[in-house]
Amino acid sequence: MNNNLHIYNTLTRTKEKFEPINAPHVGMYVCGPTVYGDAHLGHARPAITFDIVFRYLKHLDLKVRYVRNITDVGHLENDADEGEDKIAKKAILESLEPMEIVKYYTDRYHRNMDQLNVLHPSIEPTASGHIIEQIELIKTILDNGYAYESEGSVYFDVEKYSKDYDYGKLSGRKLEDLLENTRVLAGQAEKKNSFDFALWKKTDPRHLMHWPSPWSEGYPGWHLECSAMGAKYLGETFDIHGGGMDLLFPHHESEIAQSNACRGHDPVKYWMHNNMITIDGQKMGKSLNNFITLDEFFSGDQELLEKPYSPMTIRFFILQAHYRSTVDFSNEALHAAEKGMKKLFNTIELLDKIVPSEKSSIEVEHFEKKFYEAMDDDFNTPIAISHLFDLSKLVNQVNDGKETLSDIDLEFVKNLYDVFVFDVLGLVNEEEKGDDQLVGQLMDTILNLRKDAKLNKDWSTADKIRDELGKLNIKIKDTKDGAEWSQ
RNA sequence: GGUACCGUGGCCGAGUGGCUAGGCGGUGGUCUGCAAAACCAUAGACGGCGGUUCGAAUCCGUCCGGUACCUCCA
Structure with missing residues (x-):
């Protein structure tokens, strides 16, 4: 290359x-x-x-x-x-x-x-x-x-x-x-x-x-x-x-x-x-005794942390700033990183559901070019990521029927995310559904029961299932095509 | 004191002379039994003052504020 x-x-x-x-x-x-x-x-x-x-x-x-x-x-x-x-x-x-x-x-x-x-x-x-x-x-x-x-x-x-x-x-x-x-x-x-x-x-x-x-x-x-x-x-x-x-x-x-x-x-x-990571505008370091360990971030067990932040949230947070800039730690900033990354992965999951059209209304090569331009410019990951967000918005519009993607272009976009998000940026989708077959089948059964309850307008049962699963840290999303779950 | 750097909307953070950065949050909407999620749309900014220029967040000067290194530190 x-x-x-x-x-x-x-x-x-x-x-x-x-x-x-x-x-x-x-x-x-x-x-x-x-x-x-x-x-x-x-x-x-x-x-x-x-x-x-x-x-x-x-x-x-x-x-x-x-x-x-x-x-x-x-x-x-x-x-x-x-x-x-x-x-x-x-x-x-x-x-x-x-x-x-x-x-x-x-x-x-x-x-x-x-x-x-x-x-x-x-x-x-x-x-x-x-x-x-x-x-x-x-x-x-x-x-x-x-x-x-x-x-x-x-x-x-x-x-x-x-x-x-x-x-x-x-x-x-x-x-x-x-x-x-x-x-x-x-x-x-x-x-x-x-x-x-x-x-x-x-x-x-x-x-x-x-x-x-x-x-x-x-x-x-x-x-x-x-x-x-x-x-x-x-x-x-x-x-x-x-x-x-x-x-x-x-x-x-x-x-x-x-x-x-x-x-x-x-x-x-x-x-x-x-450059350094700062906390309240000051360098985070041993000598200042103002550091938060990675394990503390992952567990949330530190007084400065409002909640745990996953390793990928930390990674994404760091990549959203250029490496030569200082980056300031705050709960709000980490929360933003967490949500933003999730949005990106939602798009990637969406790609598997999109039905290709005859023609594309989007020029997909543009995004590949932009990504390389950003990376070639002294590893400008925040710019590279911003292009991924732009593409993400378009993919969502394809899903809404406002834009179209051909067969070939759809594969191109999938491959683009594969290479850029997973290979180059090294991100991993932590929300991946368990690959345990039994769990999958059990969840299907439970969600079917809830679907029946909803059809019978038995809202209290439907809500109870949702709440009980919520206690197990399983989130239920009601979409147009039925309920989805994730851990 | 010396050296280097920074000051962008509520928050994080790109951007070096004219063209929407992006994310989170806010607001409005779509969807929904409700909620959440998701999606769409949208407002809001370039520390102060002066200068250069047709035009500056972007260049120059100055002031204010902040950081790093000069000792171990990623």
Whole structure:
């Protein structure tokens, strides 16, 4: 397929035509979760954003290798003092093995992702499984003179690096500014400059996770894992690197620096960053302690939630905003997403009932074109979805006899929804009737009894059946062609 | 303080110079024994001020308000 995809590249701050380095192969790396807590709504954003990228690239017949890491080693919590490892810290508090926690939260993360219908990445490497690669990387950077050892730890020499390369090219930061702004902070005696970041950190007695290295018993710096694993599985230069905007600096900036210090060139062609989800206008995040976990959304068991919201409602809600915009959480907005998505699926179900006409009064190819235009324009899912709604309105009018669709066009529309809604947008109709045959037959029997009652104008019986089924969470819809039910 | 970004109708949210965004909600209608659902129709907007232009939500200036990053964060 001929692609006309344009991607907004954070590196150049412009939309660029997407030209894979080794077409039809595409390498994509996305920063995954740190597994020391349950996934919240904020984690769903990049997962779904890059799931769409993954799905759409595959739809364009590109061969994508999608790598999403699991950070299980932990980040430096505070460069200024002991540099605590987050995962280890929680382990002490809970008296569990660190790897026990990692396993527990990784499993829960995977379950949430499955619920959101996020496709599994091609490779999901862990930081702890690539300590050797990270140590090799540090050695090379040391050999190339862009790092120095200090008291058993190794730091990246940003000032030295800046003489040969542009530190700040991604985030737009200038070294002088960094210097001014960080100089005030507490004395970090080990480092030459406050903005130098750790490549290897010597462990302290409170740490549970540490590994031997030429410099000390310790653990790798946070930015290193992505450099090591990206290069290992996607090559020294690959196509797309994604992550949240909050990772832009220092994480991604430092990744670029590490690659250059090591290999003399940038690691990535297109940098993509999703924006944040806000709550009351503020970023939803761990540090602000204002997050709602995905499980809480699904169960509705959280004081801020008026009701449970299904995984697909969350997915649709996120897709209704462009990935580079912030999206504000509210019950009203989620409710709107829920209703809107339902409307879309009603149309899709309706398609099976429509009787084709001789000729079409609608030009259906138009909608296919519009959908691709929207997706090609930096994955503009809200626009793509708006076209699906427009088409939906027309399909409803066909059902009302105001518009017509030919045999061929009807199939075209069905296929269009199949491909766009299910394959590309990755939505699933959660209201699907149970495929249990017995239940179906039982429901038919019950609805027939109710039909008889209605024919006899026995409204109290008819209403009782409806109410009793309602208590079982089964909804009855009286349509022109008889009653329908759904769970 | 530095850097980047945003301010669109009751709510969410697209849109970069002229052409209906879309969804939810509201209102009116169709259908129905009633209700719900569904469907159709419809109103309402571009933070303030100034400028550029035949014409600005869209460009420029300014003011006001908000956010993110600079420390772990998706």
